[in-house]
Amino acid sequence: MSNYRFFDEYNEETTEELKNNYSNIISGLGEDITREGIVKTPERASKAMQFLTQGYDQDPAEILKGAMFAEDYNDMVIIKDIELYSLCEHHILPFFGKAHVAYIPNGHIVGLSKIPRVVDVFARRLQVQERLTHDILECINDTLKPKGVAVVIEASHMCMMMRGVQKQNSVTTTSGFRGQFEKIETRNEFLKLISSSLS
Ligand SMILES: Nc1nc2c(ncn2[C@@H]2O[C@H](COP(=O)(O)OP(=O)(O)OP(=O)(O)O)[C@@H](O)[C@H]2O)c(=O)[nH]1
Ligand SMILES: [Zn+2]
Incomplete structure (x- = not known):
């Protein structure tokens, strides 16, 4: 693999x-x-x-493990506006948008590019937006073992645009929070810092 x-x-x-x-x-x-x-x-x-669908053959935990560096940085790291393209598992039509990912290190930071790579691995499978959000969240949580991790995804679904309900402007937002992001102040700080990117 x-x-x-x-x-x-x-x-x-x-x-x-x-x-x-x-x-x-x-x-x-x-x-x-x-x-x-x-x-x-x-x-x-x-x-x-x-x-x-190349993400089925790729191991996202290995990607993170390949670039973890011991570092005494205990504040929030945010990678926002990560563009993503996935396929909905119901219609095999694209959904696409942006992911915003944050974590609070716990002795280790990770190479910045690895976060978008993890997003891509999970996006390049048949997905639903909710599972994609949690896949990214749990992978970072389990591998990097940070003090906290947060993922927000905003996406438009072609199956709701080109066919079916035919709504062109609806955007679906999903989010997941672990560790320190479960505290309202930390979560709000993150949401404030990405607010200019949210639709
Ligand atoms: N929760 C969730 N639903 C999704 C996602 N992508 C597509 N869907 C929905 O999956 C559902 C499948 O519903 P069905 O009633 O079985 O399929 P359908 O007859 O093609 O539904 P319509 O799209 O309403 O025409 C639809 O409501 C889609 O909008 C996703 O990422 N998350
Ligand atoms: Zn669909």
Whole structure:
């Protein structure tokens, strides 16, 4: 299992299997699978889907463990406006938006880039926004063992925009707090510091 690879190697067996399935879907839609613009689409779609779900093969705890540094810093660290793209597990349509993550170190800080990497690992799976929020929260809590961790995600869901209820402007906010962020003053300080980013 690789921590985080540049995604240019596709599993041949998966590519072939998904390709055949996409072919069936496209011809099921009434399209001519042999026409020039579409003939390579099953393979492209197969690779795109493998890219978008690469998080299944990645271990987010290993990513964090790879860059933990002993440091006596006991104040809040916030990484805000982390863009994310995920797929809703109900319709396999995108939901996308921003994650705001904070933690209070407990003897160890973590390399800043690792937080967005953890967000990506969990986002690149079939998800619901609530579980995505908790996956990120629990992973940081269990691995870094900080004094506190907070995650806020704001996202728009294509399944609510392009189809179904067809609401273009609704934004869903989910949040989770552990440790010192369960105290109202700490939580409010965090929310104040990210308030300019909240919609
Ligand atoms: N809680 C939650 N619901 C989600 C998320 N993404 C999509 N959904 C919802 O999943 C639900 C699935 O409901 P169903 O009634 O089974 O599916 P549906 O008939 O396609 O529903 P509509 O979207 O209302 O047309 C819908 O209400 C979606 O809005 C998510 O991240 N979290
Ligand atoms: Zn959906």
